[in-house]
Amino acid sequence: MIVVDASPAVHRKAGLGRYAEELLRALIAVRAEQPEAHLPIAAFYHAADQADTVVLPPDVPRLTSDHDHFSWRLRALLAHHLNYSQDAILHAAAAAQALPSPQLFHATEHLLPRLRNVPTVFTLHDLIFKAYPEYHLPRNHLFLQLAMPFFLRRADAIICVSECTRQDALKHYRLPEEKMWVIHEGVSPRFSPNLSAAELNRVRERFHLPERFLLFVGTIEPRKNLPTLFQAFKALREQAPDLVEELIIVGKQGWLTDAIYRAVHVNNLTGLVRFVGRVDDRDLPAMYRLASAFVFPSLYEGFGLPPLEAMACGTPVVASNTASLPEVLGEAAILVPPMEVGDWLQALRRVLTDAALRRELVQRGLQRAARFTWHQAASATLQVYEHVLARRALDHAE
Numbered sequence: 001m002i003v004v005d006a007s008p009a010v011h012r013k014a015g016l017g018r019y020a021e022e023l024l025r026a027l028i029a030v031r032a033e034q035p036e037a038h039l040p041i042a043a044f045y046h047a048a049d050q051a052d053t054v055v056l057p058p059d060v061p062r063l064t065s066d067h068d069h070f071s072w073r074l075r076a077l078l079a080h081h082l083n084y085s086q087d088a089i090l091h092a093a094a095a096a097q098a099l100p101s102p103q104l105f106h107a108t109e110h111l112l113p114r115l116r117n118v119p120t121v122f123t124l125h126d127l128i129f130k131a132y133p134e135y136h137l138p139r140n141h142l143f144l145q146l147a148m149p150f151f152l153r154r155a156d157a158i159i160c161v162s163e164c165t166r167q168d169a170l171k172h173y174r175l176p177e178e179k180m181w182v183i184h185e186g187v188s189p190r191f192s193p194n195l196s197a198a199e200l201n202r203v204r205e206r207f208h209l210p211e212r213f214l215l216f217v218g219t220i221e222p223r224k225n226l227p228t229l230f231q232a233f234k235a236l237r238e239q240a241p242d243l244v245e246e247l248i249i250v251g252k253q254g255w256l257t258d259a260i261y262r263a264v265h266v267n268n269l270t271g272l273v274r275f276v277g278r279v280d281d282r283d284l285p286a287m288y289r290l291a292s293a294f295v296f297p298s299l300y301e302g303f304g305l306p307p308l309e310a311m312a313c314g315t316p317v318v319a320s321n322t323a324s325l326p327e328v329l330g331e332a333a334i335l336v337p338p339m340e341v342g343d344w345l346q347a348l349r350r351v352l353t354d355a356a357l358r359r360e361l362v363q364r365g366l367q368r369a370a371r372f373t374w375h376q377a378a379s380a381t382l383q384v385y386e387h388v389l390a391r392r393a394l395d396h397a398e
Contacts (some may be wrong), residue, residue, distance in 0.1 A: 026378035079114035124157035126302025186374030193314030221254035232344035311365030
């Protein structure tokens with residue numbers, strides 16, 4: 001049995017949760033296409049009493065732990081430092097559900113239990129805590145500083161969600177390249193430009209969306225670089241107030257947000273910049289589709305899924321030209337230096353006024369987004385599982 005950590009999905013952890021949920025669903029779908037495959041897929045999650053399991057496929061076997069978030073992280077860290085096995089936790093969780101013993105564990109949220117006899121795959125999403133330590137809460141930064149070397153060294157295989165992330169890992173850690181795989185994330189088919197007028201009207205009315213607005217989607221935290229966007233939006237409103245009415249910010253509140261909210265007031269944008277919080281997945285495609293443009297000024301992304309989702313909905317994108325974003329978005333977006341307010345202002349004016357450019361960006365965006373599917377990601381991930389299991393069997397044979 002292959003066990004995939006669904007903890008970030010059931011605990012609604014934004015990007016990591018989207019990855020775990022979509023990958024798990026796609027793995028099960030691809031497995032169903034492979035009647036010869038003999039290892040089933042199961043989900044694992046900790047803090048079972050706090051889990052929102054509606055995001056999991058209804059028939060997927062579930063292994064759970066009652067450890068809360070803090071104790072689960074602390075136990076994993078201590079297990080790696082003291083080199084004691086946590087295999088018994090997985091085996092007990094499987095036995096409690098009368099399931100076979102786990103034969104592989106896939107860690108999806110930067111937390112890998114210390115497993116000695118169960119081979120492991122570890123997904124590395126990013127190394128933001130290395131690039132921008134000041135943008136992490138001290139406790140989280142300390143945990144990753146202490147734990148990440150163990151996770152990366154002891155995983156049998158490492159899946160990097162972009163070549164940028166792989167290069168960052170090689171830069172900061174001495175890792176054998178042969179155990180590192182680049183597997184891009186995917187875009188769910190529900191993100192599409194083909195939405196009914198009724199659906200678009202429903203979402204517009206629910207969120208009181210104006211006719212012309214800019215949209216940002218992501219956790220509200222410092223590395224998303226929202227104050228720079230606020231300055232460019234302010235300048236745009238001063239120069240051409242009829243081009244766009246509001247800037248809509250979708251996403252849950254993260255950490256170190258005081259300066260972000262303060263920047264709204266400093267720039268006299270109260271009532272023009274609107275934070276709507278987390279939006280249900282069923283409403284998000286229409287929000288993308290209704291936006292005049294999608295804006296993503298992030299300083300660093302390990303992959304950057306929201307701009308691709310916007311492209312899949314037929315919305316032109318303006319994004320930063322840093323980290324993984326050029327790799328993921330290619331020439332389908334206008335890419336701008338993240339801290340250059342003047343460049344952002346110019347890019348926004350272009351995308352809002354140049355009809356030919358908008359049509360070109362929409363077409364390129366649809367083509368670009370179509371290249372990234374969860375089915376492809378799952379198929380490639382299963383190949384990693386098979387490689388790890390074959391390698392472990394060979395090692396035991398020797």
